[in-house]
Amino acid sequence: MDALIQQFFNLDIMSRALPLVLQGLWQTVVLCLIVIPLGLIGGLLFALVSLARSRTVRYAMIVAIDFFRAVPPLVLLIFIYSGLPFAGIRLSPLTAVALAFFLNTSSYYGEIYRAGIESVGRGQWDAARSTGLNAFHTLASVILPQAVRNVLPDLVSNTVEVVKLTSIASVVALPELLYSADMARSITFNASPIVLAAAIYLVMLWPVVRLISRLERRMAS
Amino acid sequence: MNAFLETFFKPNLIAQYWPDILKGILVTIEIALAVVICGLLLGLLLAVIRSFQVKAVNTLIVIFVDMFRALPPLVIVLIVYFGLPNVGINIPSFAVLWLVLTLVLAAFAEEIFWAGILSVPKGQWEAARSTGFGFLGTLGYIVLPQAVRITVPPITNRTVAITKNTALGMVIGVPEILSQATSAQSFSGNATPLMMGALAYVILFIPVVALGRYLETRFAWRRS
Numbered sequence: 001m002d003a004l005i006q007q008f009f010n011l012d013i014m015s016r017a018l019p020l021v022l023q024g025l026w027q028t029v030v031l032c033l034i035v036i037p038l039g040l041i042g043g044l045l046f047a048l049v050s051l052a053r054s055r056t057v058r059y060a061m062i063v064a065i066d067f068f069r070a071v072p073p074l075v076l077l078i079f080i081y082s083g084l085p086f087a088g089i090r091l092s093p094l095t096a097v098a099l100a101f102f103l104n105t106s107s108y109y110g111e112i113y114r115a116g117i118e119s120v121g122r123g124q125w126d127a128a129r130s131t132g133l134n135a136f137h138t139l140a141s142v143i144l145p146q147a148v149r150n151v152l153p154d155l156v157s158n159t160v161e162v163v164k165l166t167s168i169a170s171v172v173a174l175p176e177l178l179y180s181a182d183m184a185r186s187i188t189f190n191a192s193p194i195v196l197a198a199a200i201y202l203v204m205l206w207p208v209v210r211l212i213s214r215l216e217r218r219m220a221s
Numbered sequence: 222m223n224a225f226l227e228t229f230f231k232p233n234l235i236a237q238y239w240p241d242i243l244k245g246i247l248v249t250i251e252i253a254l255a256v257v258i259c260g261l262l263l264g265l266l267l268a269v270i271r272s273f274q275v276k277a278v279n280t281l282i283v284i285f286v287d288m289f290r291a292l293p294p295l296v297i298v299l300i301v302y303f304g305l306p307n308v309g310i311n312i313p314s315f316a317v318l319w320l321v322l323t324l325v326l327a328a329f330a331e332e333i334f335w336a337g338i339l340s341v342p343k344g345q346w347e348a349a350r351s352t353g354f355g356f357l358g359t360l361g362y363i364v365l366p367q368a369v370r371i372t373v374p375p376i377t378n379r380t381v382a383i384t385k386n387t388a389l390g391m392v393i394g395v396p397e398i399l400s401q402a403t404s405a406q407s408f409s410g411n412a413t414p415l416m417m418g419a420l421a422y423v424i425l426f427i428p429v430v431a432l433g434r435y436l437e438t439r440f441a442w443r444r445s
Contacts, residue, residue: 007307008300066434069381070426071419072388075399079412079419082403086228086412115437160291161382167293171392178296191304198296205291216336 010192017184017193024180025200031094031166031176035101039162042102043109048139050114068107074168076100081172093174097166105162112154116147153215160208164201177201234413238405242417245401249425252315252397253384256322261380263323264330265369271331272338272360282331289328294386297321302393314393326383333375337368377433385426398422 050061068076081096091099120143128138148155170179181197271282289297302317312320341364349359391400402418 003308008304062434066427066430067423070385070423070430072385072399072422072426074388074391075419075422078391078399078403079415082406083229083412083415087225164291164293167295168389170295178293178299182299185299185303189307191300191307194296194300194303198292198300201293201296202288202291206287209287209291213332217339 006190008191008195010190013184013188013190013192014196017181017188017196020180020184021177021193021196021200024175024177024197027175027180028163028166028177031097031169031174032163034094034098035105035166036159036162038098038102039105039109042106043113046106046110047113047117050110051117065107065110068103069111071104073100073104073165074171076104077168077172093169093172096172097169097174101162101165105158105165108158108161109155112151112158113147115154116151117143119150120146153212153219156208156215157212160205160212163205167201228412229416231411231413234405234409234411235417238401238409238414238417241401241405242398242414242421245396245398245418246421246425248315248390248395249387249397249421252319252322252387252390252395255319256326256384256387257380259319259323260326260383261330261376263327265334267327267331268334268338269360269365271335272364273356286328286331289325290332294321294325294383295389295392297325298389298393315390315395317393318387318390318395322383322386325386326380329379329383330376333372333379334368337372338364340371341367374433374437377429377436381426381429381433384429385422388422 046061046065050058050065052058052061077096077100080091080100081093084091124142124146125138128142129135133142166176167178169176170182173179175183177197177200178194181193184193185191267282267286271279298317298321301321302314305312305317345363345367346359349363350356354362387395387397388399390397391403394400398418398421402414402421405414406412
């Protein structure tokens with residue numbers, strides 16, 4: 001039992017690792033502020049293209065979305081970060097992460113938006129257009145507000161997944177939360193710094209996970 | 222165009238590394254199947270236990286489920302992989318990956334199955350009980366068949382998303398597709414093996430992603 005505490009909950013090691021881990025946390029926050037808006041905007045774009053009038057465009061987008069949902073994000077990231085340089089395209093870890101996340105999370109967000117937009121009745125379009133709103137205004141002030149409300153739990157839940165996913169940036173040496181914690185682990189030969197990082201993830205995400213359960217239950221009833 | 226082919230689809234490298242990638246594919250399939258079967262069964266079991274409404278037990282289940290939904294899988298993998306040997310527990314890296322992903326899938330599956338059970342109207346319970354079914358009979362024959370049916374699309378999508386995390390095995394040296402591909406890449410100094418690995422994932426997972434899409438439109442019971 002004592003060995004277990006020494007190995008996983010060593011407060012002394014945790015307090016020494018804390019400054020490094022907090023630096024990592026800051027990087028994670030910055031990373032989230034980049035990739036979440038990127039995914040939300042990209043997803044909207046993907047959704048609109050996948051609802052295009054042209055059948056060819058629609059199917060091409062759906063194939064692309066399914067492709068990026070089939071490739072594990074870590075594979076995509078490593079391909080972009082260490083495969084593309086062979087073709088002369090060398091990206092910094094941050095750019096590589098941003099690009100991989102854009103492709104992956106936009107596909108997931110895109111599917112959610114699409115479900116949301118499809119859940120708004122066709123009549124809403126017709127009614128809005130017939131009152132003189134143009135296509136853009138119809139989308140922005142009539143369709144999307146209803147669509148987003150209908151799929152809000154899924155949007156929030158996917159955002160939690162995106163935040164969790166930022167941990168794979170550690171694999172390409174981006175010094176975010178997990179990377180810093182793992183560095184502290186390799187110096188101290190002790191898992192406590194990673195447990196500390198886990199605790200930080202829990203503090204950030206547990207309330208949101210609870211919120212999702214509530215939202216889902218409210219939507220269901 | 223030629224340079225592109227030389228970089229990503231070099232024929233002699235494809236021939237050379239094909240057996241390695243294939244080995245990786247087999248490892249990925251083995252771990253993925255074990256994760257899917259164990260994770261879904263454990264998730265269903267937890268949801269059934271939760272329906273007995275024993276307060277202390279349910280609190281524990283909710284804590285387990287919330288924790289594994291909130292923590293990044295890679296974080297749990299690293300804690301287990303680097304932490305356990307130091308307290309005298311040695312488990313091979315593929316088992317670490319299997320265990321962690323099974324628990325993550327179980328957590329998500331429990332939540333979805335539980336939502337499914339809750340969505341079955343109370344009248345179904347009452348009607349079944351009044352015809353003489355016991356609690357377990359009602360659950361097994363009346364409630365679960367309806368609950369599981371609604372949960373098929375979300376469970377499929379979630380299962381695919383979690384199974385894809387087998388690629389995290391690369392970080393702890395499980396010889397699955399991605400680690401075969403990256404080590405072949407560093408040996409050959411060419412991106413071809415990486416492309417092969419990525420394509421292997423696409424071939425493995427596109428059918429299930431497409432199945433999920435189909436189930437979503439076809440099977441989902443419309444809630445209005």
